[in-house]
Each structure stands twice: as C-alpha cells, then as structure tokens.
Amino acid sequence: xxDNFYFQDIVSSLVKTLYYERGCGAYFRVTMVGTDFIxxxxxxxxxxxxxxxxxxxxLIQNDMFTNAAYQKDESGTxxxxxxxxxxxxxxxxxxKEEGVPAFVxxxxxxxxxxxxxxxxxxxxxxxxxxxxxxxxxxxxxxxFKQEDV
Amino acid sequence: xxDILEIMKTRRSIRRYKQKDVPDELLEKIMEAGRWSPxxxxxxxxxxxxxxxxxxxxxxGKIATEGSGRRFTAEYFTGRMQERFEGLKDPEKRAKAFRKxxxxxxxxxLADAPVxxxxxxxxxxxxxxxxxxxxxxxxxxxxxxxxxGTCVVVAPVSDMRDDIKTMKLLNVPHGYKIVAPLxxxxxxxxxxxxxxxxxxxxxxxxxxxxxxxx
Numbered sequence: 308x309x310d311n312f313y314f315q316d317i318v319s320s321l322v323k324t325l326y327y328e329r330g331c332g333a334y335f336r337v338t339m340v341g342t343d344f345i346x347x348x349x350x351x352x353x354x355x356x357x358x359x360x361x362x363x364x365x366l367i368q369n370d371m372f373t374n375a376a377y378q379k380d381e382s383g384t385x386x387x388x389x390x391x392x393x394x395x396x397x398x399x400x401x402x403k404e405e406g407v408p409a410f411v412x413x414x415x416x417x418x419x420x421x422x423x424x425x426x427x428x429x430x431x432x433x434x435x436x437x438x439x440x441x442x443x444x445x446x447x448x449x450x451f452k453q454e455d456v
Numbered sequence: 457x458x459d460i461l462e463i464m465k466t467r468r469s470i471r472r473y474k475q476k477d478v479p480d481e482l483l484e485k486i487m488e489a490g491r492w493s494p495x496x497x498x499x500x501x502x503x504x505x506x507x508x509x510x511x512x513x514x515x516x517g518k519i520a521t522e523g524s525g526r527r528f529t530a531e532y533f534t535g536r537m538q539e540r541f542e543g544l545k546d547p548e549k550r551a552k553a554f555r556k557x558x559x560x561x562x563x564x565x566l567a568d569a570p571v572x573x574x575x576x577x578x579x580x581x582x583x584x585x586x587x588x589x590x591x592x593x594x595x596x597x598x599x600x601x602x603x604x605g606t607c608v609v610v611a612p613v614s615d616m617r618d619d620i621k622t623m624k625l626l627n628v629p630h631g632y633k634i635v636a637p638l639x640x641x642x643x644x645x646x647x648x649x650x651x652x653x654x655x656x657x658x659x660x661x662x663x664x665x666x667x668x669x670x
Contacts, residue, residue: 332614335616336615336616337616380533423617431526431530432530433530433531449526449529453522
C-alpha cells in the first residue's frame, strides 16, 4: 500500500536531484513551489503581519503544520519564522542526513508569495535551518519595499 | 594555439559599455561562433534573441535589478555579505559595495548594454544547460576577439519569479528556456583580471583529491 513514506521518498529524491544539478542555485528554481495551493485559498491582508496571520491560519486548518510563530527585527525587514510539526519536515530531515542543505520551504513560499501579491513588497528567503530532533524549522526571510532605481 | 589562450585570458566580464551601436556584421560573427558549438546528439538546441529595443532592455534591467536586490538584501541581513567582504577594510568602500548589491544596481547595467543576446534553448534535447552554456562561452570569446565586451547576466532569469516575467516579455514559448542573457557592447572599462586558482589546486591525478606529482 502506498503511504506517506513513499511520497517522502519521491519528493526527497527529486529535491536531491535538483540540488545535484544546480547546487545552491536550486533555491532560485523553487521559490514558487507551493504557491498553487495558497492561490486556491482565500487570503486577505493589508500588512505583512495580517497576510502572515491569515496564511498561517489556513495552513494550520489544512494540516500543513501545527504552529508557526514569527518575530521581526527592529528594521521591520528581517523576519524569523519558527515552524513546528510541518508536513515537509520528514523530507527535509532525510535530505539533511544526506548532506543536502535545506533550500525549499513550501509554506514560507506561500506566505511570501501572498505578501508580494497582496501588498507588493519584495520578499526573499534568507536561510532555512532544519531541527528534526525537536520537530521544527527556523526560516529567516526579508520583506521590504523595493525602491525604483 | 597560443592565440586562443590569450583570448581566453584577456576576456573580462564587462559591465560598462560605450553608447555606440554594435554593427550587425559583428553580431552575426558572434552568433556564428555560437552556432558552431558542440552539442549532445548535435541537437543544436540554442536559439538567440537579439534585443536592441531600449524599452525591452529597460524592463529586463528592472527585473534583473529587483532580483539581485532581493537576493543581496537577504544575504546582507544574514551577515553572509559582511563575511564575503571581510577583506575589504575601507568602511566607505565597503558601504558603497553593500549599497550597490542591496539595491540591485549591480545588475541594472543590463539595460544600458547596446545589445542583449538572449541565449535560449529547446528543452526536448538531452543536454540543454551544457549545450547552451558552451554556445554562450563561444560567443563571449568571439565577441572579445572582435573588440567587444560581454557579460552574462542571469539575474532576470535565475529565480523562477523573474524567469516567468522575462519569458513573457520576450515571448519565449513553452518548450524553451532562457539560459543566459548576454550583454554585448564596446567596453567602457578595463577591469583587472580576477584571481584564478592555480592548476595545482584544481587538478588531480587519477582520483579526486590525489595531488599531482610534479
């Protein structure tokens, strides 16, 4: 019988393959992974905080993760997310064991995509740290207004 | 044989161009060099879009600037950029370098290149990135031999979010991808050579890691 382990095998193999093709540049090829899902949900918000909270609510309702908390620095640009009980964690844990650094985070992709779409701010994942032992990931991102140059 | 090595050694990535037209005959020669590149199964997957239209170049420059700006802002906030520039001690120069990267201006010169040759590739072949990369290199060397400068600027296409916009802008259809936008023009700068690793550090005998006996 096909179970979750099977899909975790498949996803981790594909992610690993992409990493071996593109190295660190693989990150740039996966920034939209997951956005189809969030596009099918009704998300609103006029500030990054509102969008984040509304996305988190929907993602918890859909069993994507059990909790997501965040803090932002004094500049208001640098956000640190802590995600617990994420569906993708087993995949990331396996990749980490195999020496592949974490470069894709679908739930954060979704949140950032909505921030960009709804309030037109520039968004980027800065880094992802997987802590499989305590069942959580730390994802640092930047959210900012990009000046016209 | 020494001539080709000399061309390779004196080529630089040029980011400042004279505002002078590049004649079609020279562009033809550059693309002819691309056409003679090797490809798996002789598939010749490359297609070249010659962009001269200022408005299109402006949009490409904007996409590139935004992409680089996002990337380097993230790098700055994690402290990786500060580590990367540890060797640059002068605080003023350091701040200037950071500003150039964080704002994305580092890639905006693409809009000012007289010509952009956008190297695209067909996807229904076996060795897309390698074939197209070899064609791009051939074209850069030919351009340099003709007295022109080039720079591969991947910023408008490296991130999927930007890639989609650039593909749309240039009407690149499904079944193709953009591999390398190549800025081309007469150089208005002469950068120093960037350091190269010595051969002894990068060549092994028989197995990876086995130093050459010399």
